Amino acid sequence: TIVDRQTVGSNYTFVIAGGGIAGLTIADRLTEDPSVSSLVLEAGPFDKGEDGILIPGAYAPYLYFWPNLVTVPQAGLNNRSIGTVCAKVVGGGSAINAMVFLRGDEGDYDAWSSLGNPGWRWKGLLPFFLKSENFTRPDLTFARAGNISWDDSFRGNSGLVQNSYPNYFFPCSANWWNAAKSISLEPVKDPSSGDKQGIFWIPTVLNATTMTRSYARRNHDDRVIASRPNYHVLASNAVTKVLFRGKQAVGVNYVPSGGGSSSTVYASNEVILAAGCLHTPQLLQLSGIGPPKLLRKFGISIVVDLPSAGKNLQDQPTLTVPYTSNPASVGANLEPNSGTLLSNATYNAEQRALYDSAGKGPHTIVSTLSTNIGSLSLRGATAAYKQIVAQARARTPADSLPADVEPTILEGYKAQRSLILQQFENSTVGVGAIHWGTADSAVIYHEKPLSRGSVAINSTDPLVDPLIYYMTVTDPIDLQVYTALFRKHRQIFSAPAMRALDPVEASPFGAQLVTEDEIAGVMRDQINPSNAHQCCTAAMMPRELGGVASSEQKVYGVAWLRVADISFWPMQIAAAPTATMYASAEKVGVPPKPLGFFPDLFLLVTGTQPRSLWLRTPCRTMTDCGAAIACRCH
Numbered sequence: 314t315i316v317d318r319q320t321v322g323s324n325y326t327f328v329i330a331g332g333g334i335a336g337l338t339i340a341d342r343l344t345e346d347p348s349v350s351s352l353v354l355e356a357g358p359f360d361k362g363e364d365g366i367l368i369p370g371a372y373a374p375y376l377y378f379w380p381n382l383v384t385v386p387q388a389g390l391n392n393r394s395i396g397t398v399c400a401k402v403v404g405g406g407s408a409i410n411a412m413v414f415l416r417g418d419e420g421d422y423d424a425w426s427s428l429g430n431p432g433w434r435w436k437g438l439l440p441f442f443l444k445s446e447n448f449t450r451p452d453l454t455f456a457r458a459g460n461i462s463w464d465d466s467f468r469g470n471s472g473l474v475q476n477s478y479p480n481y482f483f484p485c486s487a488n489w490w491n492a493a494k495s496i497s498l499e500p501v502k503d504p505s506s507g508d509k510q511g512i513f514w515i516p517t518v519l520n521a522t523t524m525t526r527s528y529a530r531r532n533h534d535d536r537v538i539a540s541r542p543n544y545h546v547l548a549s550n551a552v553t554k555v556l557f558r559g560k561q562a563v564g565v566n567y568v569p570s571g572g573g574s575s576s577t578v579y580a581s582n583e584v585i586l587a588a589g590c591l592h593t594p595q596l597l598q599l600s601g602i603g604p605p606k607l608l609r610k611f612g613i614s615i616v617v618d619l620p621s622a623g624k625n626l627q628d629q630p631t632l633t634v635p636y637t638s639n640p641a642s643v644g645a646n647l648e649p650n651s652g653t654l655l656s657n658a659t660y661n662a663e664q665r666a667l668y669d670s671a672g673k674g675p676h677t678i679v680s681t682l683s684t685n686i687g688s689l690s691l692r693g694a695t696a697a698y699k700q701i702v703a704q705a706r707a708r709t710p711a712d713s714l715p716a717d718v719e720p721t722i723l724e725g726y727k728a729q730r731s732l733i734l735q736q737f738e739n740s741t742v743g744v745g746a747i748h749w750g751t752a753d754s755a756v757i758y759h760e761k762p763l764s765r766g767s768v769a770i771n772s773t774d775p776l777v778d779p780l781i782y783y784m785t786v787t788d789p790i791d792l793q794v795y796t797a798l799f800r801k802h803r804q805i806f807s808a809p810a811m812r813a814l815d816p817v818e819a820s821p822f823g824a825q826l827v828t829e830d831e832i833a834g835v836m837r838d839q840i841n842p843s844n845a846h847q848c849c850t851a852a853m854m855p856r857e858l859g860g861v862a863s864s865e866q867k868v869y870g871v872a873w874l875r876v877a878d879i880s881f882w883p884m885q886i887a888a889a890p891t892a893t894m895y896a897s898a899e900k901v902g903v904p905p906k907p908l909g910f911f912p913d914l915f916l917l918v919t920g921t922q923p924r925s926l927w928l929r930t931p932c933r934t935m936t937d938c939g940a941a942i943a944c945r946c947h
């Protein structure tokens with residue numbers, strides 16, 4: 314049921330802050346049990362089914378950006394303050410993202426597991442990847458012509474997220490593909506297999522029947538909201554604070570997103586934070602969970618002294634390299650490309666008519682992208698990987714963090730750094746991706762930063778944006794890795810198949826940039842610190858390693874509070890996040906099986922009904938469980 318401020322209840326089994334990928338997926342799964350009620354509070358509105366949301370070729374993410382987010386000056390990027398984005402709409406990032414639907418590499422999740430999270434290895438997560446998606450194969454003749462390949466054993470067929478491919482490719486994307494092959498980037502059988510180093514078509518969240526976006530509002534919300542009276546969504550209202558009784562989360566306060574009076578809603582079971590990487594730590598801090606110095610500065614009473622809440626911020630910095638090409642020699646070879654829809658109104662109108670009548674053509678491709686991409690391990694990017702790793706090992710990890718870093722955070726960072734350096738030596742784990750949208754620029758993504766940022770409140774007013782410190786490339790090794798990715802990209806553009814299109818690297822880049830220092834110098838001016846893939850600000854890691862939440866996403870130091878969005882990831886993966894977000898939300902939303910539980914005894918001890926006791930997460934460990942004799946742990 315879609316509720317408003319008049320009809321919303323005051324008590325639910327679960328209250329979920331944030332209706333993005335995690336929030337909607339988990340609410341859907343929890344309310345499969347009719348005895349459980351769930352309220353999702355979402356700061357953004359419902360979208361209106363605009364073309365910019367539904368039609369890939371009309372992509373308009375700015376319709377639902379969180380407005381005016383900007384970073385603090387970034388020391389590694391010549392002190393630039395840079396606009397940064399995340400979603401504010403029911404469905405969260407899934408409603409406005411670029412529809413890329415990629416899994417990370419096996420080693421990414423195995424590293425999560427090594428950080429104290431058994432069950433979060435690739436093998437533990439694979440069943441949830443399969444559960445989350447419904448893959449539709451492309452037409453086989455088209456797949457052969459376009460070099461699309463996949464392995465059915467890695468694709469799910471019964472999930473709710475629609476996964477398929479555009480049915481068109483721009484002719485010149487074949488030049489990029491052949492150029493990449495000619496420098497030994499091999500086609501990958503299936504990028505969803507846990508090893509995707511090489512080149513491949515980008516799987517997308519595309520509904521193959523309607524050829525429109527598949528997003529959490531459609532696949533997890535619209536599907537059930539009318540038929541489940543136990544499932545409520547209140548849009549355009551922002552959670553402002555988690556309420557505690559002692560150390561137990563009991564509910565939240567919320568206000569209309571445009572401002573207004575505060576209301577309270579209680580959760581008889583759990584409060585689940587799913588407000589995304591930039592806002593979940595803000596909520597924790599406003600609620601008294603965070604670095605004590607910061608909380609004291611704003612006069613916030615400390616509920617848990619947890620210095621790591623808001624730290625460990627990671628993103629996937631993005632570098633756009635502009636190109637000009639010689640129209641006289643290239644001309645028809647390059648057209649149409651992904652820019653033609655914008656530059657040629659007649660072509661756009663013709664292709665839109667084709668899409669509307671037959672669901673075909675370039676409008677099935679997200680307008681800012683083309684159809685193929687390359688994923689690179691550091692070994693695959695540069696023969697000098699050993700020197701880079703040696704220099705990284707020689708560096709003191711504390712030098713990559715603020716001088717006053719808290720000791721547990723430093724220990725956790727050392728553990729992460731060591732795992733990332735192992736990945737650098739391993740040819741099966743990605744560190745970056747390279748893409749050419751077929752028009753006048755190419756993009757290079759740096760996926761495994763060693764630099765760490767943070768998010769911190771700047772006011773006790775919950776409607777004031779937090780301060781965002783990405784700290785991009787403040788660890789100098791990051792620039793070395795990024796330069797290696799850039800050089801690999803250049804090799805592709807210098808290969809004969811691309812030279813046939815005569816692309817010329819344009820200012821501020823250009824052939825005059827040769828040395829490491831020359832390239833890095835321009836990069837500092839050009840890198841965008843974010844690809845809107847922010848993560849990890851409430852990391853699941855042991856508390857003594859600077860973790861904020863346990864491997865069951867339970868926030869340390871309090872009961873009945875979990876973090877379910879991308880904040881709980883400990884480290885970045887070598888992929889865009891959506892596929893892993895859906896899979897991790899499926900995993901978080903699964904009821905653990907109760908083990909030998911004695912309901913009558915529970916009633917006797919606690920005086921409450923043992924309804925859906927598996928949901929009562931404090932029972933998962935003996936130490937958490939007040940009535941240990943009745944709460945059998947699982």
Ligand SMILES: Cc1cc2nc3c(=O)[nH]c(=O)nc-3n(C[C@H](O)[C@H](O)[C@H](O)COP(=O)(O)OP(=O)(O)OC[C@H]3O[C@@H](n4cnc5c(N)ncnc54)[C@H](O)[C@@H]3O)c2cc1C
Binds near residue numbers: 333374412
């Ligand atoms: C422009 C853009 C392009 C992207 N492209 C891709 C892509 O192509 N492929 C890919 O895999 N990933 C992409 N991403 C990233 C991906 O969408 C996110 O990583 C993912 O949505 C994160 O899921 P989440 O559940 O953690 O948070 P989100 O989906 O971001 O949801 C968080 C929700 O919480 C709400 N919220 C915040 N604060 C509050 C509050 N106080 N109270 C109530 N609600 C609140 C927000 O409005 C938001 O709707 C993109 C993201 C953006 C913004």
